[in-house]
Amino acid sequence: MGLAYAAIFVTFGVHLPFYPVLLNHRGLSDTEIALVIGIPTLFRVATAPMLGIASDRVRDRRLAVLAYAVAALLAFAFFPVATGFWTILAVMIVTAVAWNGVLPGAEAIAVGLVRRDGADYGRMRLWGSVSFIAATLISGLIVARTDAGMIFWLLAAAFALQVIAVAAMPPVETVAAADGRPAVRFADLFGHGALIAVMIGTACIHASHAMHNSFASLAWTAQGMSEATIGVVWIVGVIAEITLFAAAGRIVARVNPVYLIAFGGLVAAARWLIYPSLASPVAWGAVQAMHAFSYGAVHIGTMAYLTRAALPGLAGSAQSLLVTFNGLFMALATFASGALYKTYGLDGFPAMALVAMAGVVIVTLFARRPQPQSAGSGG
Secondary structure (H helix, E strand, O other), rough: OHHHHHHHHHHHHHHHHHHHHHHHHOOHHHHHHHHHHHHHHHHHHHHHHHHHHHHHOHHHHHHHHHHHHHHHHHHHOOHOOHHHHHHHHHHHHHHHHHHHOOOHHHHHHHHHHHHOOOOOOOHHHHHHHHHHHHHHHHHHHHHHHOOOOOOHHHHHHHHHHHHHHHOOOOOOEOOOOOHHHOOOHHHHHHHOHHHHHHHHHHHHHHOOHHHHHHHHHHHHOOOOOOHHHHHHHHHHHHHHOOOOOOOOHHHHOOOEEEEEEHHHHHHHHHHHHHHHHHOHHHHHHHHOOHHHHHHHHHHHHHHHHHHHHOOOOOOOOOOHHHHHHHHHHHHHHHHHHHHHHHHHHHOOOOOHHHHHHHHHHHHHHHOOOOOOOOOOOOO
């Protein structure tokens, strides 16, 4: 499973830091970049439940995830022939929808392994962060020696690697009824108010990263950083994240997942408040280390909560619902960040602190400690 996470996050390692740079290279404006990043996210929101339900209805979940990975690769292959804003947007909508099923499906498999075999989620997931570092660093060096157009080929190679690794994931059977449908309905998830509160609160905290994900690399470029330096700055945050993931097993055994999520949200708010005052690679690198908590602690807490509280037979559906909330809030925050960054530049980042704090309030007030389920309760 570590290999699958590694391959999946190679794609993220190229996409997250450099995709906005690729769009800028293709001649898109700041507003168009925000739209090309944000609009596909809305389509991801709309289709995530269907992808999750489909993965719950396939006895071997790997087959569904593999189909999504192959579709993402084929769709992205049309990016070079896309000309102008609208055709680029169309290609990326199809790519995003297909790609949207890969990580949630892999997460559902990982959660199944935790329940069935007592696997350590953090130690599986940290290989994703390790590969993210390698992909970001190598991509930065390659782009620095060539040009931003090379980012497409790096992403295409990453999508191809993802297909190979997904095919090699360990089998985890879904809990399906005899007629091929889940034992419970997708709508049953909405009957668990605390679970929904965790998902919405987590989505707010993750969405507060929207301006960072969309415009941090461009802001650093404007401050005179090279592509290689930008890669290093991203890597600092992921190294801190890896350290936290390595200790995740011990942390979730001792800390209520709700508290872990809320703490990460507080760190996120502090992070965005600091951003306008930063002006050197060293300062940016130091603050990037906060990513271990603003993202890592929130993600670990959320996965621990879902492992203990998600309904049997709906692991994929629960993951897809989480993606739906994450995608919806991220899209809205991304649209807002385009206008904020265009008008205020780095001074717009404190607005993201308000988004993170909203998540903290929701999780703190409406969530509660999940009740553990038995190891054999389903995948």
